[in-house]
Amino acid sequence: MPTYGTASPPPGTSTAEFLDAFLQNKSELFRESREVLRDSYVPARLPHRDGELRQVAEVLAPALRGDVPSNLLIYGKIGTGKTAVVTQVRQDLQRRAEAASKLTFVTVNCGNIDTAYSLLQNIGNTFAKNDADRIPTGWSLDRVQSAMRRLMDTKGGTIILVLDEIDRLVARSGDNVLYTLSQINTELETARLVLLGISNDLKFTNHLDARVRSRLNEEKILFDPYKAPQLQDILQDRARVAFHEGVVDPGVIELCAAYAQLESGDARRALALLRLAAEMAERDHAKRITRDHVVKAKNRLEKDIIIECCRSLPPHCKVLLYAILQSYERRRTGVLTGEVYDNYKRLAERLGLPPLHARSISNYVSELESLGLIRATIVSRGRGGRTREIQVDVPISETMPALEEDSLLAPLGRPKSRGQTLLTNFDNPGRTGPY
Numbered sequence: 364m365p366t367y368g369t370a371s372p373p374p375g376t377s378t379a380e381f382l383d384a385f386l387q388n389k390s391e392l393f394r395e396s397r398e399v400l401r402d403s404y405v406p407a408r409l410p411h412r413d414g415e416l417r418q419v420a421e422v423l424a425p426a427l428r429g430d431v432p433s434n435l436l437i438y439g440k441i442g443t444g445k446t447a448v449v450t451q452v453r454q455d456l457q458r459r460a461e462a463a464s465k466l467t468f469v470t471v472n473c474g475n476i477d478t479a480y481s482l483l484q485n486i487g488n489t490f491a492k493n494d495a496d497r498i499p500t501g502w503s504l505d506r507v508q509s510a511m512r513r514l515m516d517t518k519g520g521t522i523i524l525v526l527d528e529i530d531r532l533v534a535r536s537g538d539n540v541l542y543t544l545s546q547i548n549t550e551l552e553t554a555r556l557v558l559l560g561i562s563n564d565l566k567f568t569n570h571l572d573a574r575v576r577s578r579l580n581e582e583k584i585l586f587d588p589y590k591a592p593q594l595q596d597i598l599q600d601r602a603r604v605a606f607h608e609g610v611v612d613p614g615v616i617e618l619c620a621a622y623a624q625l626e627s628g629d630a631r632r633a634l635a636l637l638r639l640a641a642e643m644a645e646r647d648h649a650k651r652i653t654r655d656h657v658v659k660a661k662n663r664l665e666k667d668i669i670i671e672c673c674r675s676l677p678p679h680c681k682v683l684l685y686a687i688l689q690s691y692e693r694r695r696t697g698v699l700t701g702e703v704y705d706n707y708k709r710l711a712e713r714l715g716l717p718p719l720h721a722r723s724i725s726n727y728v729s730e731l732e733s734l735g736l737i738r739a740t741i742v743s744r745g746r747g748g749r750t751r752e753i754q755v756d757v758p759i760s761e762t763m764p765a766l767e768e769d770s771l772l773a774p775l776g777r778p779k780s781r782g783q784t785l786l787t788n789f790d791n792p793g794r795t796g797p798y
């Protein structure tokens with residue numbers, strides 16, 4: 364029976380044959396499971412993070428003897444292994460049986476938390492032994508705080524509260540809740556709380572109240588971005604587990620690592636590239652993963668990221684981007700801000716939106732530039748003063764339809780039959796020139 368993994372069947376294969384093969388989950392490339400290349404997988408070892416593992420363990424180790432460790436802040440750019448390192452140290456500490464009674468870890472991903480209330484409620488409820496203990500919604504914040512303290516004291520011992528993506532918590536709900544947590548030991552009776560914050564915004568403590576900052580910052584550890592050779596080692600480890608022997612062509616891992624180093628040394632990006640390259644190879648019914656698959660994977664990933672980014676823009680910014688793309692597509696060369704503004708106004712009116720003032724639109728132009736979607740250069744217009752000329756840095760053929768999917772912009776949608784391959788080179792990585 365042929366084997367396809369999750370690839371589409373070769374032409375001429377019956378659906379029944381394909382589904383049978385799929386059910387058996389056989390793949391010529393992947394061994395058991397492709398989970399090994401996913402973010403959720405916790406690897407057995409973390410190459411090039413020995414120093415950081417050791418530092419985190421040194422800060423937290425006093426908890427094993429019943430002492431209270433210092434609070435700790437971990438900083439580093441995305442995909443530098445912060446969460447992975449903390450998870451591993453947590454497992455190592457918990458494995459020491461003696462610690463189990465003296466030490467409790469609570470991990471909260473602040474990315475999923477909207478308010479101070481839900482943070483305290485979540486923390487408290489991890490200690491609830493039954494439904495009657497649980498903190499419901501709808502109480503006053505003071506009541507939630509005292510219920511959380513009571514639940515912590517019932518457990519007692521050292522509680523290490525890991526606040527992952529702590530910067531997002533502060534951005535959403537300010538630092539009051541961190542103030543509460545950072546001084547809670549004065550009110551606890553049998554328990555002691557240690558805060559371990561993880562942030563990929565290196566400057567996030569600048570926005571904190573000075574007292575909160577100094578309490579959180581008792582110890583801090585900075586994770587450097589990975590360099591390409593380090594990323595290669597990380598990928599090699601995973602590839603050995605994920606793939607059958609000999610299916611990864613020479614140069615594949617090196618290329619994934621090189622691309623990911625350019626993306627600020629992000630191990631998550633490196634792993635995603637390798638996984639997607641393998642999936643591209645499966646789709647091609649190839650017996651090996653080649654460098655070409657990596658290039659295709661990189662283009663696919665970039666498109667996905669760009670499109671995701673466009674979808675999350677505020678409404679007027681979306682209309683502005685659409686106006687820029689439309690003008691740029693028409694001219695196939697840089698467009699001046701005056702023309703862009705006129706086009707934006709026309710589109711906004713068509714959509715029934717009162718157009719924003721030119722000043723606000725100018726701020727949005729800067730925002731789109733900082734997101735890397737466009738480039739704006741100042742051009743001198745002789746006696747007419749200076750203006751900005753905008754170049755587009757995204758594939759028009761992908762981005763315009765993605766924006767048109769938004770219900771706000773749907774009325775601007777163009778007939779699908781119109782060829783939209785104009786100006787894109789994302790599918791032709793060898794080509795250069797404006798997208």
Ligand SMILES: Nc1ncnc2c1ncn2[C@@H]1O[C@H](COP(=O)(O)OP(=O)(O)OP(=O)(O)O)[C@@H](O)[C@H]1O
Pocket residue numbers: 401402403404405406408409410411412439440441442443444445446447448562563597630631634
């Ligand atoms: N040294 C390493 N060895 C093996 N895998 C690693 C290593 N560092 C990171 N990874 C893997 O890379 C991915 C990203 O790592 P992790 O989630 O720890 O990054 P992070 O610094 O927490 O990123 P973010 O700031 O975006 O949350 C995970 O799948 C993780 O297992």
Ligand SMILES: [Mg+2]
Pocket residue numbers: 445446447527
């Ligand atoms: Mg993380």
